[in-house]
Amino acid sequence: MYGLLNNKKGIIFGALNDRSIAWKVAQRAHEEGASIVLTNTPVSLRLGQIQSLAEACSAKVVAADATNMDDLARLVDESTEYFGGKIDFVLHSIGMSPNIRKSIPYEDTNYTFFQKTLDISAISFHKVMNVLYNRDVMARGGSIVALTYIAGERAFPGYGDMADAKAMLESVARNFGLKFARKCGVRVNTVSQSPTLTTAGEGVAGMSEMYRYADRFSPLGNASAEDCADYVVSLFSDLTRKVTMQNLYHDGGFSATGLTEEVLEAFSRGV
Numbered sequence: 614m615y616g617l618l619n620n621k622k623g624i625i626f627g628a629l630n631d632r633s634i635a636w637k638v639a640q641r642a643h644e645e646g647a648s649i650v651l652t653n654t655p656v657s658l659r660l661g662q663i664q665s666l667a668e669a670c671s672a673k674v675v676a677a678d679a680t681n682m683d684d685l686a687r688l689v690d691e692s693t694e695y696f697g698g699k700i701d702f703v704l705h706s707i708g709m710s711p712n713i714r715k716s717i718p719y720e721d722t723n724y725t726f727f728q729k730t731l732d733i734s735a736i737s738f739h740k741v742m743n744v745l746y747n748r749d750v751m752a753r754g755g756s757i758v759a760l761t762y763i764a765g766e767r768a769f770p771g772y773g774d775m776a777d778a779k780a781m782l783e784s785v786a787r788n789f790g791l792k793f794a795r796k797c798g799v800r801v802n803t804v805s806q807s808p809t810l811t812t813a814g815e816g817v818a819g820m821s822e823m824y825r826y827a828d829r830f831s832p833l834g835n836a837s838a839e840d841c842a843d844y845v846v847s848l849f850s851d852l853t854r855k856v857t858m859q860n861l862y863h864d865g866g867f868s869a870t871g872l873t874e875e876v877l878e879a880f881s882r883g884v
């Protein structure tokens with residue numbers, strides 16, 4: 614442990630169970646000295662295991678639906694009161710597509726569901742930053758991170774309308790990043806993470822195959838949820854103060870690879 618987040622205070626969205634990427638980030642942020650507020654939807658708080666994480670991290674838990682502006686305002690107000698001051702970091706680790714949940718193919722997308730996908734998985738990031746910005750509660754030099762996937766930039770079968778949501782999420786990070794940088798030196802970035810075996814991840818059709826493919830295709834292998842937590846903690850720390858408005862790949866090299874020797878050999882064997 615390095616004490617990278619000593620005296621820092623942050624809100625973490627999206628810890629559902631001990632496989633969630635947000636869960637690992639909360640654990641690492643706590644180990645690095647941060648004070649934390651954990652938040653998720655009321656139903657996730659009831660069904661998930663967040664209380665045990667809250668006890669382990671000495672964190673406060675506040676229920677909030679990230680698509681609801683009133684919930685977000687209350688969350689931010691309760692958090693600043695709990696911290697006794699401004700917020701240093703925020704993690705948006707939220708994704709859900711009713712179309713994917715109901716196995717509706719991309720070409721038959723249900724548009725009511727599509728709007729929900731966008732609202733939950735992308736516009737919620739705008740809403741969170743809207744509340745933080747207009748209440749002026751981010752500490753100077755703070756850091757805001759959202760999690761994304763490379764399907765926001767390249768076509769992948771099975772990722773459905775979440776791909777469109779991720780493209781929007783990455784754009785929102787850039788555009789709000791410009792505002793936040795000028796206002797109070799706050800950084801806004803997205804982290805493009807490897808396929809990871811979590812509740813949301815396993816909802817994607819063909820996830821097990823995608824996971825194994827990416828693992829073989831990435832020179833360093835897939836990045837785990839624990840690896841992701843290490844990276845996100847570095848982005849919350851003062852060591853990355855000039856990194857903003859970026860989509861940062863945390864994928865073992867997958868995004869920069871054209872072909873690996875292993876895949877070439879597999880094809881030469883006729884696999």
Ligand SMILES: NC(=O)c1ccc[n+]([C@@H]2O[C@H](COP(=O)([O-])OP(=O)(O)OC[C@H]3O[C@@H](n4cnc5c(N)ncnc54)[C@H](O)[C@@H]3O)[C@@H](O)[C@H]2O)c1
Binds near residue numbers: 627654809
């Ligand atoms: N698992 C992967 O392969 C992978 C890869 C790259 C990026 N990501 C991204 O990482 C993030 C976290 O996902 P995860 O893989 O840890 O899965 P997860 O299922 O553990 O987390 C998703 C979270 O979103 C929350 N959520 C859903 N609707 C919400 C709402 N209206 N308001 C607030 N919270 C809501 C859920 O309760 C859950 O905690 C997502 O943005 C996901 O797209 C995941």
